[in-house]
Amino acid sequence: MKSIFSTLVNVGLVVLVLCTSCTSDNPTEELAEAHYLKAVVNGKLFVADESNVVVANNQLHIVATHMESSTSIFFTLNAKDTGTYVLGVTEENLQNNVAGYLQSATKSGYVTTYAAGNIGSVSIEHFDIENKNISGTFNFTAKNSDYQSITIKDGEFQIQY
Known part of the structure; x- marks a missing residue:
């Protein structure tokens, strides 16, 4: 199981490094520009700046x-x-959709592949590949390799890529 977790963490980090990014020094400014990803992670607000x-x-x-x-x-x-x-x-997730939360400084992460049952979803409300923008909502519970949980709720995103 730890090798699956390590692979997922590495894939996430590779995608992060290889992708082009949209950044802002001010998360509030980014929200105002209608380009954001935010969620409540274990009761604390997470607002991405990249x-x-x-x-x-x-x-x-x-x-x-x-x-x-x-x-x-x-x-x-x-x-x-x-x-x-x-x-x-779950039987409903035959496509192996995965979500997670990574903490790079501590090299720890939480992924949905460690959690049995329907533990969340990602709803894509707008997906325009030609104009490169996407928006939606998400909620999920993920676990680390020691099966400790983290809850991510009230997630929203609107990204121009």
Whole structure:
């Protein structure tokens, strides 16, 4: 199981490094510009100041990072259109959609592949590949390799990539 976790963390970090990014020094300014990813992580507000989107091979990869705290929320979804994508180890998630939360400074992370059952979803409300913008909402619970949980709720994103 730890090798699966390590692979997912490495994939998330590679996507983060290889993608082009949209940044802002001020998260509030970014929200005002209608380009954001935010959520409540274990009761604390997370607002990304950098976000990366890659669409390839019918997969959607989003990595959003808060640079000061070196934390990221990521999604890897088998998505090519709008809809709701189930997370967690379930019969409904045959596409292996994955989400997680990474803490780079401590090299720890939480992923939905460690959580049995339907533990969340990502809803894509707008997905325009031609004009390169996407928006939606998300909520999920993820676990680390020691099966400790983290809850991410009230997630929203609107990203121009």
